[in-house]
Amino acid sequence: MDSSNQLNSSLSGKNMKGEIPSGLNSMEALTELWLDGNSLTGQLPDMSNLINLQIVHLENNKLTGSLPSYLGSLPSLQELHIENNSFSGDIPRALLTGKVNFKYEDNPQLHNGAQQKRRFKIILGTSIAVCIAWRFSTVTLIDILIPVVSATLLYPPGDSLPISAKPSTAYSIARGGPFMDEGVAYYISLSELEIATEHFSKKIGQGSFGSVYYGKMKDGKEIAVKTMADSSSHATKQFVTEVALLSRIHHRNLVPLIGYCEEEEQRILVYEYMHNGTLRDRIHCSVNQKPLDWLARLQIAEDAAKGLDSNLPVVW
Numbered sequence: 220m221d222s223s224n225q226l227n228s229s230l231s232g233k234n235m236k237g238e239i240p241s242g243l244n245s246m247e248a249l250t251e252l253w254l255d256g257n258s259l260t261g262q263l264p265d266m267s268n269l270i271n272l273q274i275v276h277l278e279n280n281k282l283t284g285s286l287p288s289y290l291g292s293l294p295s296l297q298e299l300h301i302e303n304n305s306f307s308g309d310i311p312r313a314l315l316t317g318k319v320n321f322k323y324e325d326n327p328q329l330h331n332g333a334q335q336k337r338r339f340k341i342i343l344g345t346s347i348a349v350c351i352a353w354r355f356s357t358v359t360l361i362d363i364l365i366p367v368v369s370a371t372l373l374y375p376p377g378d379s380l381p382i383s384a385k386p387s388t389a390y391s392i393a394r395g396g397p398f399m400d401e402g403v404a405y406y407i408s409l410s411e412l413e414i415a416t417e418h419f420s421k422k423i424g425q426g427s428f429g430s431v432y433y434g435k436m437k438d439g440k441e442i443a444v445k446t447m448a449d450s451s452s453h454a455t456k457q458f459v460t461e462v463a464l465l466s467r468i469h470h471r472n473l474v475p476l477i478g479y480c481e482e483e484e485q486r487i488l489v490y491e492y493m494h495n496g497t498l499r500d501r502i503h504c505s506v507n508q509k510p511l512d513w514l515a516r517l518q519i520a521e522d523a524a525k526g527l528d529s530n531l532p533v534v535w
């Protein structure tokens with residue numbers, strides 16, 4: 220993951236089995252996909268939305284099916300390696316122009332349309348020569364056979380149609396910006412917070428800012444209340460910056476700040492309560508939940524990267 224909101228997945232040689240999940244297509248920030256040296260099966264999922272994809276390594280798997288023609292039109296694609304799989308059908312011509320570093324050896328059922336055409340031309344030449352020689356020696360079925368053979372050779376079955384210049388509709392989908400212009404953190408009185416947290420009785424965590432408590436507002440909204448233990452100038456600055464920034468910035472990948480409190484030497488931040496535990500717990504499977512699959516982990520990395528997008532000032 221780099222600072223320019225890019226994501227690459229390096230899952231080479233991880234002994235992965237099964238199909239490449241179709242959810243991959245929603246990871247538009249993906250720039251590199253390394254899945255080589257696994258035991259992946261099935262067809263390629265739709266990847267037509269991955270307009271930032273530059274490098275794809277799928278070699279040494281058990282993938283089947285044909286190569287979709289949009290692959291040759293992915294605007295950022297520079298490298299595509301699919302050697303030693305079981306792909307079949309014709310290779311999209313756009314992948315053979317040299318623009319993409321394309322490696323496809325050891326896919327016995329995969330055909331290079333251009334080479335196949337040359338082979339047909341040679342066969343056509345030979346057939347005509349044989350026919351002419353035969354024509355001079357006999358007048359049996361030749362008059363019928365020549366038009367049939369020519370027609371078959373000029374339009375070989377399976378020769379792919381020219382690729383449409385029309386771009387995939389996926390590229391033209393308008394996407395909204397990362398900011399949502401709604402909600403501003405508001406002031407919550409200490410007495411209100413004491414009621415909501417039952418006098419700060421349910422501690423749910425501890426961070427560098429201070430202790431975090433569970434609470435429930437009068438309207439039933441569940442909250443995480445961060446109390447500031449440190450009264451140093453650095454902590455004060457952090458508090459002021461966090462309130463100022465998070466009041467303005469709402470992003471679907473950032474926990475929403477609901478309100479704040481500054482009373483009787485107390486500095487408190489009130490966030491929306493997140494039910495699914497911490498990311499750390501989920502990643503390390505320390506909660507009683509099913510382990511996350513690699514796609515979910517990749518999605519989390521992408522969402523975290525979006526939250527840290529360079530357009531947002533970050534408080535460390």
Ligand SMILES: Nc1ncnc2c1ncn2[C@@H]1O[C@H](COP(=O)(O)OP(=O)(O)OP(=O)(O)O)[C@@H](O)[C@H]1O
Nearest residue numbers: 423424425426427428431443474490491492493497
């Ligand atoms: N919005 C929330 N919903 C549910 N639990 C939360 C929430 N915010 C914090 N917690 C709990 O409180 C703990 C401490 O959170 P906090 O954000 O203060 O620190 P941190 O992110 O763990 O570390 P740091 O203070 O260094 O950023 C978390 O690990 C989590 O268990």
